Amino acid sequence: MAGHTRERLLVIGGDAAGMSAASQARRRRGPGDLEIVVLERGGFTSYSACGIPYYVGGVVADAAELIARTPEEFRERGIDVRLRTEAVEIDLDRGRVRARDAEGAERWEGYDHLLIATGAVPARPRLPGVDASNVHGIQVLQDGIDLRRAVERDGPRRAVVVGGGYIGLEMAEALVTRGLEVALVDAAEQPMRTLDPDMGALVADALRGVGVGLHLGERLEGFETEGGRVTAVRTSEGALPADLVVLGLGVRPASDLARAAGIEVGATGGIVTDRRMRTRSERVWAAGDCVETRHLISGEPVAIALGTHANKQGRVAGINLGGGYATFPGVAGTAVSKICAVEVARTGLNEAEAAAAGFAFLSAAVESTTRAGYHPGATTMRTKLVAERRSGRLLGAQIVGEENAAKRIDGLAIALWNGMTVEEMTGLDLGYAPPFAPVWDPVLIAARKAAERVEEDMRACEAGG
Amino acid sequence: MAGHTRERLLVIGGDAAGMSAASQARRRRGPGDLEIVVLERGGFTSYSACGIPYYVGGVVADAAELIARTPEEFRERGIDVRLRTEAVEIDLDRGRVRARDAEGAERWEGYDHLLIATGAVPARPRLPGVDASNVHGIQVLQDGIDLRRAVERDGPRRAVVVGGGYIGLEMAEALVTRGLEVALVDAAEQPMRTLDPDMGALVADALRGVGVGLHLGERLEGFETEGGRVTAVRTSEGALPADLVVLGLGVRPASDLARAAGIEVGATGGIVTDRRMRTRSERVWAAGDCVETRHLISGEPVAIALGTHANKQGRVAGINLGGGYATFPGVAGTAVSKICAVEVARTGLNEAEAAAAGFAFLSAAVESTTRAGYHPGATTMRTKLVAERRSGRLLGAQIVGEENAAKRIDGLAIALWNGMTVEEMTGLDLGYAPPFAPVWDPVLIAARKAAERVEEDMRACEAGG
Numbered sequence: 001m002a003g004h005t006r007e008r009l010l011v012i013g014g015d016a017a018g019m020s021a022a023s024q025a026r027r028r029r030g031p032g033d034l035e036i037v038v039l040e041r042g043g044f045t046s047y048s049a050c051g052i053p054y055y056v057g058g059v060v061a062d063a064a065e066l067i068a069r070t071p072e073e074f075r076e077r078g079i080d081v082r083l084r085t086e087a088v089e090i091d092l093d094r095g096r097v098r099a100r101d102a103e104g105a106e107r108w109e110g111y112d113h114l115l116i117a118t119g120a121v122p123a124r125p126r127l128p129g130v131d132a133s134n135v136h137g138i139q140v141l142q143d144g145i146d147l148r149r150a151v152e153r154d155g156p157r158r159a160v161v162v163g164g165g166y167i168g169l170e171m172a173e174a175l176v177t178r179g180l181e182v183a184l185v186d187a188a189e190q191p192m193r194t195l196d197p198d199m200g201a202l203v204a205d206a207l208r209g210v211g212v213g214l215h216l217g218e219r220l221e222g223f224e225t226e227g228g229r230v231t232a233v234r235t236s237e238g239a240l241p242a243d244l245v246v247l248g249l250g251v252r253p254a255s256d257l258a259r260a261a262g263i264e265v266g267a268t269g270g271i272v273t274d275r276r277m278r279t280r281s282e283r284v285w286a287a288g289d290c291v292e293t294r295h296l297i298s299g300e301p302v303a304i305a306l307g308t309h310a311n312k313q314g315r316v317a318g319i320n321l322g323g324g325y326a327t328f329p330g331v332a333g334t335a336v337s338k339i340c341a342v343e344v345a346r347t348g349l350n351e352a353e354a355a356a357a358g359f360a361f362l363s364a365a366v367e368s369t370t371r372a373g374y375h376p377g378a379t380t381m382r383t384k385l386v387a388e389r390r391s392g393r394l395l396g397a398q399i400v401g402e403e404n405a406a407k408r409i410d411g412l413a414i415a416l417w418n419g420m421t422v423e424e425m426t427g428l429d430l431g432y433a434p435p436f437a438p439v440w441d442p443v444l445i446a447a448r449k450a451a452e453r454v455e456e457d458m459r460a461c462e463a464g465g
Numbered sequence: 466m467a468g469h470t471r472e473r474l475l476v477i478g479g480d481a482a483g484m485s486a487a488s489q490a491r492r493r494r495g496p497g498d499l500e501i502v503v504l505e506r507g508g509f510t511s512y513s514a515c516g517i518p519y520y521v522g523g524v525v526a527d528a529a530e531l532i533a534r535t536p537e538e539f540r541e542r543g544i545d546v547r548l549r550t551e552a553v554e555i556d557l558d559r560g561r562v563r564a565r566d567a568e569g570a571e572r573w574e575g576y577d578h579l580l581i582a583t584g585a586v587p588a589r590p591r592l593p594g595v596d597a598s599n600v601h602g603i604q605v606l607q608d609g610i611d612l613r614r615a616v617e618r619d620g621p622r623r624a625v626v627v628g629g630g631y632i633g634l635e636m637a638e639a640l641v642t643r644g645l646e647v648a649l650v651d652a653a654e655q656p657m658r659t660l661d662p663d664m665g666a667l668v669a670d671a672l673r674g675v676g677v678g679l680h681l682g683e684r685l686e687g688f689e690t691e692g693g694r695v696t697a698v699r700t701s702e703g704a705l706p707a708d709l710v711v712l713g714l715g716v717r718p719a720s721d722l723a724r725a726a727g728i729e730v731g732a733t734g735g736i737v738t739d740r741r742m743r744t745r746s747e748r749v750w751a752a753g754d755c756v757e758t759r760h761l762i763s764g765e766p767v768a769i770a771l772g773t774h775a776n777k778q779g780r781v782a783g784i785n786l787g788g789g790y791a792t793f794p795g796v797a798g799t800a801v802s803k804i805c806a807v808e809v810a811r812t813g814l815n816e817a818e819a820a821a822a823g824f825a826f827l828s829a830a831v832e833s834t835t836r837a838g839y840h841p842g843a844t845t846m847r848t849k850l851v852a853e854r855r856s857g858r859l860l861g862a863q864i865v866g867e868e869n870a871a872k873r874i875d876g877l878a879i880a881l882w883n884g885m886t887v888e889e890m891t892g893l894d895l896g897y898a899p900p901f902a903p904v905w906d907p908v909l910i911a912a913r914k915a916a917e918r919v920e921e922d923m924r925a926c927e928a929g930g
Contacts, residue, residue, distance in 0.1 A: 016904070051839060051899050065839035166898075296894075307904045308897035329892045336896035345896055374516060374530035404872070410895045410908070411875040417893060418883035427794045428882060429761075430875045431801035431810055432773035433631075434516050439481070439772045443875070 007034050009321060010097055010111035012087040012257070014040030015047065016307050017288025017314035018117030019069065022079045024318025031078040034322075037109065038079060039099050041086040044141050045071050050307050052144035053167070056151070057174030063145050090114070090261035092281055113283050113321055116258050116271060117314065120251035120289035120305040129223030132230045135245040138167055147246070151178055156243030159183070160233040162220050164191035166337045168248030169203070172212050173339050175246070183213040183240045185220060185233065192344065194335065195398050196351050198365065199344075199384055202400040206342035215240065251305045253290045268292040270303035275327040277317035285321065287313035294330035297348050297395055297416065298357040304331055333396075334413045336406045343381075343406035347413040348396030351386055360389040362457055364422075364450035368442040370404040372434035381405035383446040385412075385422060390461075392421035392454040397446075404436075408443055422450035472499050474786060475562055475576035477552040477722070479505030480512065481772050482753025482779035483582035484534065487544045489783025496543040499787075502574065503544060504564050506551040509606050510536050515772050517609035518632070521616070522639030528610050555579070555726035557746055578748050578786055581723050581736060582779065585716035585754035585770040594688030597695045600710045603632055612711065616643055621708030624648070625698040627685050629656035631802045633713030634668070637677050638804050640711070648678040648705045650685060650698065657809065659800065660863050661816050663830065664809075664849055667865040671807035680705065716770045718755045733757040735768035740792040742782035750786065752778035759795035762813045762860055762881065763822040769796055798861075799878045801871045808846075808871035812878040813861030816851055825854040827922055829887075829915035833907040835869040837899035846870035848911040850877075850887060855926075857886035857919040862911075869901075873908055887915035 009025055011018045022036050038045075044067060051066040060066065071081040084102035091097070096108045122139045124130060134156070136147045150156070159175045161168050164186030175182045184191065184207065190200035191207060191214070204214055218235035223245070225231065232239040253270040264272045264280040270292025273279050277287050288310035292301045312328055319326035334347040354361045365384035371377060381401025388395055397412035399405055415425055425447035432439055440448070474490055476483045487501050503510075509532060516531040525531065536546040549567035556562070561573045587604045589595060599621070601612045615621070624640045626633050629651030640647045649656065649672065655665035656672060656679070669679055683700035688710070690696065697704040718735040729737045729745040735757025738744050742752050753775035757766045774796055784791040799812040819826045830849035836842060846866025853860055862877035864870055880890055890912035897904055905913070 048837060048839070048899065048904065050897070050904070051837060054840060054899055059841060060839050306897065308895070308906075311904050312892065327892070329889075332894040334894040334896050336898045336901050338898065338900045343901075347894070347896075372513060372516060374513070374525050375519060376524060404869070407869070407872065407896055407901055408875070410873070410906070411879050413894055413896070414876050414879040414883070414885075418879070418885070420879075420883070424794075427777065427792070429797040429799040429812070429878055430773070431799050431812075431872055431878070432515070432771065433801045433803065434513065434519055435803040436801050436808075436872055439513065439515070439776050441773075441875070444777075 007112040009036045009113045011038040011115045013117035014038045014045040016310035019046040020314030021318035025322040028322025036079045038081045039085045047141045053170035053174045056148045057177040116286040117288045118254040118290045121254045123249040127222045129225045134229045159244040160242040161246045163248035171246045185215045187219045189217045199398045210340045253303045266292045268303040276320045285317045287317045296330045345399040345406035345409035348416045362453045366446045368445045375434045383442045385446045385450040387422045387450045422447045472577040474501045474578045476503040476580045478582035479503045479510040481775035484511040485779030486783035490786040493787025501544045503546045504550045512606045518635035518639045521613045522642040581751040582753045583719040583755045586719045587716050588714040592687045594690045599694045624709040625707040626711045628713035636711045650680045652684045654682045664863045675805045718768045731757045733768040741785045750782045752782045761795045810864040810871035810874035813881045827918045831911045833910050840899045848907045850911045850915040852887045852915045887912045
């Protein structure tokens, strides 16, 4: 096109969100129309951070398997990936970013469109000893490589995992798989606080069952070191000997760079965007763990670091940057995890979250089997639903079970997404055959129980009124 | 209550629908208020007909395991179950049913409310030889017991299964498991006609892979017999030697009794009911395989014999008979099945059904993995979506894969149920972790592909217009 000037898209961060966006934008706009430059601080692109525990545990043999696409593959598609290059300042007025390479050399990179996909920063307690060589954070792929090397090289016997969230538990499993004696420390009285206590207790039982020592309700107070290495983890209840420490204390959005530039950051610490992933600053977009999004049930902004959201948001940003139209509607808070044989899943609001969001609610939990009771391999799973009083609208669901249990959360998440009531759900036409479900699927049994509770509550209200 | 007369509920048929209804009615109305009498032609109550192939295959050891609740258990709950008692006539004017016991003795049983739950009748070709002792239908539990006994006692070497639907395929698998050489005959060019040809072809490959001889596009023409036993099955293409024949030709609603009484029966052959399971005749209800229901996507009446519908409809009838309020909304046509390692699932309309219902549609099929590609146990599955042109509304879905593939149909069935478009579905918050799904779940990948096709089609229309 005569007089047409090529535009430049600058992406900060070469993982899920950034590379999804770059790929989508490239699909819609060729290199003659849009130059795409990606600045990545680390040495890899597009890897599965969620796969790190499986690499450490040895379930995945080679770290390369976690890499979905290499920088070379992106370059072949006309995406200029610059590794070990960190963005250190955004200059909104001039539309440029100061980038520092591995040698410390700096230069300004201009942009017509900027996408911030800086990810998340793991929480790291400011305690003496935290920087010892045998204290491992788990964030980037290199962390996983370092940890596995330490396990294989140093032959540690005792590990302490700090933090009982998904990553902490998956790391505990990985280290148990590696033959280590593992202690798990968490300040809360249950692991996996995204579950209600009755469901979390089942996870705790499972962890104990595989030999993980649970130190719940214990606060991390410090590290005992010797020769630059931690020898014990001090908690509010005593000292736990450790040859190896893994920190799994959760993450916060990596939004400092954006905030420093004057880009709006919300109360969650995540960058604020609209549903097309545009920030409040012109020509600046953001996606992935560094942004906040809307929780579809509570209506509140939340920052949830999860690869699947990062990929979706990156795709949406990329389609829009490429001249298309796409939106990211928000999240339902769905998560699944597997700790040895135990499968755990949740979506929507748990009881505490429902209360905090101002909902009056009822809960119903049922035990049922994953397959027809007479079919080999049938195991017991517990399904819990949280429903709004009166309306009966599904607000949340939790599952703890074994093989074939957890992925049932998808159906519940979709019911939730569509605002279904538990009564409506009792009629759902779900797949039935003996190898897959009892004649009443656990999801339907839970819906029935919840619907009964809603009805009883309604009658009690009417009688009382 | 003074002057209160006890009412009588008469139930014809003591399987899923009838016994669910009886149980629900009993929960809400005690024996002093409602007498419940069940007439059951056979010798069992509430068994899993869907479990019969697994009993024949030896996966389930004992037929008793398939019985959810015995007549004695129902009697303890105040439900008067009369086995080997057949209802032979309904007299609507006088509100009574003529019942014949095992000895042939007849008597009239009066009712205040009648529930017809007579189930389905298997298709049985009127061909010479069909009544030979080694030709087995599979409908009631006794059929399964007889077949397994024949397999164990007579040691047949070659079996011919007639009919390539779910039951036919599951029986073929059961007999392969038992070490028989199995041939499958179907007049259609593919097994499992509820799938599109491209998906059915995968099922055919799987059957061949486990050694089932497929005789597709061959019409059943007769049986060769010797001494009262079938020795070969004659098809339009030749003769297949057989020591054992299993008929899996599908079923039709057992509505003759109702029709003879003047109760309305629809074009599908199923008894017509409203959403509370009331027939058009006063005080007469019906539920289970003998009724027709509404297909939620096509809007057409359909008769689908499936235990999960029978249970739900029975529950709905029982709640209403008990003085409560419940409705059966219809079905989405969801089905799952497992043929050896291959899992098959479908919901909504396939391409032929969508065309017949008058929809303009597009299809998209994707191959993806059940888990993260790097996670052990990840297998390839094919997911196909059928979406309405322009609106992009999901009309149907099909899955063929291996372990952990098929139950993903539930999420698709719930999306369908809620009228979601494939574009909306791309944003769904589904459970992600490497042991459960790739970062883009197969359902999302299929939705993306379908949404792209809808968009392309729209652009092509606009450009063309």
